[in-house]
Amino acid sequence: TLIPGLVAAQDFPNGPIEVINNSKPGGGSDIFLRFATERAADILGTEFIHISKTGGVSTNTLKYVAGKPRDGHTLVIVNAGTALTMMRGTVDLTKEDIVPLVRGTIDPEFVVVKAGRFGDAADFIDFARNNPIKQAGTKVGGNPHVSALIFRNAVGMKDQVYVPFEKSGEIVINVINGNVDVALLNYDEFEAQAGAGEVEALAILTPERSSNSPDSPTGHEAGIPVDISVVRGIGVMSGTPEAVIEKLEAALLESMNSQGYLDYLAGSGQTAASIAGREEFGAQFEAMYEGYQAVAADLLK
Known part of the structure; x- marks a missing residue:
């Protein structure tokens, strides 16, 4: 007898996958997501539908994602705006509600x-x-x-x-x-x-x-002891079956290691070192969140 999570992974995906971002069509995050998922469509055998939900940094993005089933058919941009919005408390989600799946860019400042x-x-x-x-x-x-x-x-x-x-x-x-x-x-x-x-x-x-x-x-x-970069990645909601999360992570990493995506990175002086999986990106997102908390009082004045 197969356990439910494995059954879910075998049947996944059973429809299009929505990819939600907080920038306008043609913006930096939108372009990143399209390049990152380009090969994943063939790998998973489904269509990726890109949807922009702008407003309130990432408020409208996260509100939309929060109302979707936690089955892997909704992916979301994970970037500084995600952390900032959660920190501000403008949505009912916390960082524990997002699984940072893959990192796609580290564009240094x-x-x-x-x-x-x-x-x-x-x-x-x-x-x-x-x-x-x-x-x-x-x-x-x-x-x-x-x-x-x-x-x-x-x-x-x-x-x-x-x-x-x-x-x-x-x-x-x-x-x-x-x-x-x-x-x-x-x-x-x-x-x-x-x-x-x-x-x-x-x-x-x-x-x-x-x-x-x-x-x-x-x-x-x-003498400026700080690291600041534009970091972009892709996440999925917590509660998504683990086997589905693993399938998504593997497909996205394979997609981003394709020549088309590597050429996209090279356009901004980045290399394959920008690409990372769930463990590394999760730790980085946690650190990003803590860094934002350190300046929260000034930001919210």
């Missing part, structure tokens, strides 16, 4: 300033500890705002003024024009302007240097 404005990272740190700093980002209360607060604490800034913009292109322009002092950006967001000598990266906020910008020291080398 660089400390970007106007070229020539500071001698090096140490010069910037000294300035930031003695003067107010205007730091550019996007939506107030969103993921970049949280990263800015974590960065502020790591630097030991005297006073940080968060200046929000709609898009990264606007951020770069305002860094160049001197309207803001600093921004945290992914490499592809400032690559062209760095090549033109208009901006420069003082540090990369990862444990290791990047092949894209090998002369940029890590934050740890530069």
Whole structure:
């Protein structure tokens, strides 16, 4: 006699799998999810339907997922917005209600300033500890705002003024024009302007240097002891049969190790090292949640 979980896995999937994200169609998370699941459709023999549920960072995304059966036919983006929304208590879900299945990207943040404005990272740190700093980002209360607060604490800034913009292109322009002092950006967001000598990266906020910008020291080398990256993964609701979870994890990992997905990663300077399974990604999501709690009081003022 087969146990129920194995029966569920044998019959799974028995219909399309919905993939829910918190960005608009064509946004970073939407593009990631489409590339990540492209091969999984063939592997599992079913269709993946991508649905955007925007609003309240990830509030509408998680509310939608919470109302679906816990049978593996609904997947959800797991990123900083997921942790932030749960931490705020705007949904009835906690981090225990999500199983982070696979991680697909770790796109590191660089400390970007106007070229020539500071001698090096140490010069910037000294300035930031003695003067107010205007730091550019996007939506107030969103993921970049949280990263800015974590960065502020790591630097030991005297006073940080968060200046929000709609898009990264606007951020770069305002860094160049001197309207803001600093921004945290992914490499592809400032690559062209760095090549033109208009901006420069003082540090990369990862444990290791990047092949894209090998002369940029890590934050740890530069005296900014923090790691900040844009992390995206895929999760499923807790309570989904374990055998189904294992089947999904295996299919998604196989899909993301395909050449098409690896080419997508290479486009932002990432490698297969960005890909991880449930154990590693689960521990990372837990740490992300704890890091956000450390700045929660400032964020919710």
